[in-house]
């Protein structure tokens with residue numbers, strides 16, 4: 447492809463060879479649905495990325511919260527390689543030790559009694575199946591979600607995502623009735639959660655909304671109302687779960703046990719996988735053929751899930767996320783940052799100027815961060831292996847920016 451076409455399609459030009467001399471593939475074939483950062487990553491190590499033009503970038507965004515162990519983690523790489531060599535795939539129709547091990551490991555890691563696990567491939571798919579189980583259990587027509595939420599882009603997950611219908615939903619109608627509870631508004635819960643409500647689906651710490659923490663009081667009130675009305679409580683911990691808030695799940699942090707948890711992102715450290723974790727009451731409604739998947743629970747996914755939980759436990763990463771997360775909040779309210787929200791390594795920094803401007807300025811200083819649906823919140827989702835010395839680089843860069 448010539449350079450002119452390349453520029454027209456991608457809006458960028460870049461050298462045809464990398465700093466290491468490797469050739470560049472033709473541009474323009476990928477659907478243009480993502481605004482790309484102005485960098486191209488070649489490889490990574492720990493919390494660092496190396497770009498095509500030879501820069502070293504501190505990654506505080508972790509590929510939308512996915513790269514929990516960072517890059518080149520030896521235990522994760524070994525687990526994936528060994529499983530690929532041993533047996534790359536068998537479907538759920540064939541029993542495999544690694545699949546049973548991963549399910550048991552995940553249930554034990556959570557320690558919440560959500561001991562039945564259904565493995566799928568993505569966060570949206572996990573939510574889709576969780577909602578399906580709630581309808582199956584209750585036979586009711588309505589779901590309550592929370593304002594500001596993001597649950598994915600498929601038909602059911604998109605229907606319970608705040609603002610999706612107006613922005614990108616695309617389907618002619620939602621597959622069921624949905625209403626949205628204002629965030630943290632305990633007094634509004636009863637009117638949204640009734641005997642007609644099959645499920646409440648909620649991100650305990652809302653990710654895309656800018657690490658907005660819904661708080662124990664609101665989550666406990668949801669639990670109580672679900673108990674009163676026989677409604678199924680689903681925690682979407684696709685982003686905030688699996689260690690990101692410094693606890694196995696946000697449910698552990700708040701001391702509120704839902705009927706189902708969905709989790710993904712950090713679970714595979716980059717290998718696509720997700721899980722739906724169910725209480726005994728929900729699991730009792732699972733029957734043969736009621737749920738299904740081809741790739742979910744594949745042996746390579748299971749091997750890496752096990753490796754991720756192994757690393758979190760053996761490297762004491764939950765304690766590190768709590769400690770270094772607190773250090774971020776203590777030290778990084780400088781320059782244009784006026785405050786913080788969220789928990790652990792799902793942290794939002796409130797900014798006096800648009801967060802987009804701060805993000806761009808930090809990237810010029812070789813620090814990768816994220817924005818959110820709140821224009822004044824910069825989102826940090828770093829790998830769990832981040833250390834205080836890395837946070838110091840962020841603090842210094844922020845302090846250098848105009849307030």
Ligand SMILES: Cc1ncc(COP(=O)(O)O)c(C=O)c1O
Nearest residue numbers: 568569570596597598653684685
């Ligand atoms: C809280 C939450 N739920 C669901 C999803 C959808 O996950 P996926 O993109 O894997 O379908 C996301 C993705 O960002 C998310 O943050």
